[in-house]
Amino acid sequence: MQAVLAHVERWEPHLQATWLLRPEAALEQAQASHARWQQGQPTGPLDGVPVTIKENIATRGDPLPAGTAAVVLRPAAADAPPAARLKEAGAIVFSKTTMPDYGMLSSGLSSFHALARNPWDLRKTPGGSSAGAGAAAAAGYGPLHLGTDIGGSLRLPAGWCGIFTLKPSLGRIPIDPPYMGRAAGPMTRTVADAALMMQVLAQPDARDSMSLPAQDIAWSSFDVGTDHLHGLRIGLLLDAGCGLAVDHEIKAAVEHAARLFERAGAIVEPMQPFMSQAMLDGMDHLWRMRSLTDLNTLPSAQRAKVLPYIRQWAESAADFSGEHVFRAFSQFHTTRLAAVAACARYDYVISPTAPNMPAPAEDPSPTNDPLRPLEHIGFTVPFNMSEQPAASINCGYSADGLPIGLQIAGQRFDDLGVLRVARAFEQIREPQRHWPEPPGGRNA
Numbered sequence: 001m002q003a004v005l006a007h008v009e010r011w012e013p014h015l016q017a018t019w020l021l022r023p024e025a026a027l028e029q030a031q032a033s034h035a036r037w038q039q040g041q042p043t044g045p046l047d048g049v050p051v052t053i054k055e056n057i058a059t060r061g062d063p064l065p066a067g068t069a070a071v072v073l074r075p076a077a078a079d080a081p082p083a084a085r086l087k088e089a090g091a092i093v094f095s096k097t098t099m100p101d102y103g104m105l106s107s108g109l110s111s112f113h114a115l116a117r118n119p120w121d122l123r124k125t126p127g128g129s130s131a132g133a134g135a136a137a138a139a140g141y142g143p144l145h146l147g148t149d150i151g152g153s154l155r156l157p158a159g160w161c162g163i164f165t166l167k168p169s170l171g172r173i174p175i176d177p178p179y180m181g182r183a184a185g186p187m188t189r190t191v192a193d194a195a196l197m198m199q200v201l202a203q204p205d206a207r208d209s210m211s212l213p214a215q216d217i218a219w220s221s222f223d224v225g226t227d228h229l230h231g232l233r234i235g236l237l238l239d240a241g242c243g244l245a246v247d248h249e250i251k252a253a254v255e256h257a258a259r260l261f262e263r264a265g266a267i268v269e270p271m272q273p274f275m276s277q278a279m280l281d282g283m284d285h286l287w288r289m290r291s292l293t294d295l296n297t298l299p300s301a302q303r304a305k306v307l308p309y310i311r312q313w314a315e316s317a318a319d320f321s322g323e324h325v326f327r328a329f330s331q332f333h334t335t336r337l338a339a340v341a342a343c344a345r346y347d348y349v350i351s352p353t354a355p356n357m358p359a360p361a362e363d364p365s366p367t368n369d370p371l372r373p374l375e376h377i378g379f380t381v382p383f384n385m386s387e388q389p390a391a392s393i394n395c396g397y398s399a400d401g402l403p404i405g406l407q408i409a410g411q412r413f414d415d416l417g418v419l420r421v422a423r424a425f426e427q428i429r430e431p432q433r434h435w436p437e438p439p440g441g442r443n444a
Helices: 002-015 022-037 082-086 132-141 155-161 191-202 248-264 278-295 308-315 322-343 383-386 415-430
Strands: 051-054 092-099 144-149 166-167 183-188 233-237 268-272 348-352 390-397 403-410
Touching: 002 022, 002 092, 002 308, 022 233, 022 248, 022 383, 022 403, 051 082, 051 132, 082 092, 082 144, 082 191, 082 383, 132 144, 132 183, 155 166, 155 390, 155 403, 166 191, 166 403, 166 415, 183 191, 183 233, 183 403, 233 248, 248 268, 248 348, 248 390, 248 415, 278 322, 278 383, 322 383, 390 415, 403 415
Parallel strands: 051 092, 051 144, 233 268, 233 348
Antiparallel strands: 144 183, 166 183, 166 390, 348 403, 390 403
16 A cells, blocks of 8 residues: 555656545555454455545545536445445555546546546546546556446546456446446456456445346456457457547557457457447437536536536537437437347457547547537447447557557456456457556656
């Protein structure tokens, strides 16, 4: 814990990934854990392990600003399910991590938090909305981090920060409050660490109405070797069918990953896009109306504190008719049906995590256009709606040295299978570059 805190101290002035960083409390917990281990009585598999939690996941006694200055800060009455499971296992939650306003941006831009940056290039965004968590994992703020995802908010920062994440099947990790497509998940440097977190996190909780029933999943058996890939039928999706065109360096890296799978014995087949711009726009428009409804409950002084980009995006829904909103909402189910049908013939589907390299840190979104805000989530969002597990793992680097994410999606409930394929890919991909160091070097 002392080593992690010292490392965070060197990095944090540059990354600004943390909120409610509590070194003294963390060291007290570490000392208590040390005593338990000496007595041979650890509380669980994560006893003493440093962990960060995204700030929109409730921890008892702490407020939930949801990334925005518009929220009135009130202490949470209880730990949300993922936070409770980590604490029960003995993890030391030494900090929350930052996010953008209401989690509706793929960046670290926030009206409440300082601007989070990407440790690979401080001029770039770490992605979002699990912005601080992605930056913290890549920078080495301890091994385990917890984020959330409703359209790509785990996988996009994972891809742009070069780390691993698993967006699990809906309900695999209970969350409170639950919402259509919303999932919590581990953000780590390795598949092994994510599998370790899943052992703790994947337990039913009645507070989540979509929580999956208890299931005995052998999370520790995630490493079954590269022979596991032999004969697997893998779809290769290089065109999302909507949004931004895929950057040529990203396309080349994903195609190279596909060849590595083929060399390991997998059967890789090109896929036709199954998303459409109408699907993406429909989800966008429903979320605009939801956000406008939320903004309309705020006093004018509070509403004015929300990022102008978010306000403009939400307020563009003011003239939507009831029929328009209904048709927009219908696109969620249309997307679900399309994703399930497209994936039915494959064991797994691989694709870019994002079509673009990370945007400048100060930009709220890759397009920097509130009327085209979601053009980068065409590969990630369908698997939220279809409830399928989907991971992001690093598969290469750009000419500028930035990581490139490969998404691996599986059939619904096959979370362990996705971890196994991701672990096999860790073993067949090229050696990874060294993780970034704080400006001035390790001992600065």
